[in-house]
Amino acid sequence: MGGIFETLSGAGALRAEGASAQNIANFNAAVAEREAEAARKAAGFAQIRQAKKAAEIKSALTAKIAAAGGIGSPVAADLAAKQAAELELENLLIGFEGEVAAGRAESQAVLDRLSGRLARQRGKSAARAANVQFGMQLATLGAGAGLFRGPGTTVGAGGGLPVLGGQRFLTGCA
Numbered sequence: 513m514g515g516i517f518e519t520l521s522g523a524g525a526l527r528a529e530g531a532s533a534q535n536i537a538n539f540n541a542a543v544a545e546r547e548a549e550a551a552r553k554a555a556g557f558a559q560i561r562q563a564k565k566a567a568e569i570k571s572a573l574t575a576k577i578a579a580a581g582g583i584g585s586p587v588a589a590d591l592a593a594k595q596a597a598e599l600e601l602e603n604l605l606i607g608f609e610g611e612v613a614a615g616r617a618e619s620q621a622v623l624d625r626l627s628g629r630l631a632r633q634r635g636k637s638a639a640r641a642a643n644v645q646f647g648m649q650l651a652t653l654g655a656g657a658g659l660f661r662g663p664g665t666t667v668g669a670g671g672g673l674p675v676l677g678g679q680r681f682l683t684g685c686a
Contacts, residue, residue, distance in 0.1 A: 538625060559610075
């Protein structure tokens with residue numbers, strides 16, 4: 513549809529601008545998706561690192577309790593269980609924070625793609641409006657200059673739109 517009419521009305525540039533904005537938004541969405549994947553992987557590695565550290569902490573605690581002679585003590589068992597629960601909670605928190613960061617990036621990707629589609633649609637709409645406006649200007653100029661007068665054609669009153677056989681051209685246009 514990129515003919516001379518669109519070139520003269522500027523509609524081609526408006527369409528291209530919308531398409532360009534969509535391409536940029538799609539690129540940003542792809543970047544956000546890669547960020548989501550990276551956040552998940554980073555959280556997974558952090559959880560592995562924390563689990564190893566937790567095992568070392570539990571081992572050291574058991575060794576200290578044993579050195580103190582309290583292995584069979586209910587207090588020592590409670591202390592070890594509490595420490596294990598805290599370390600597991602820390603591990604879960606690392607995973608949760610990674611998932612939240614990934615979800616945020618994925619949401620941004622969805623928003624970027626939607627923004628791109630809207631930009632492309634705005635470009636198309638602006639191009640249509642430019643074409644209609646350009647067509648109206650041509651019709652007005654043509655009617656005023658008598659370009660639409662020919663055999664059996666008259667210029668209608670109230671806007672100078674050409675009338676052929678009682679039918680006004682460009683009806684429905686404001």
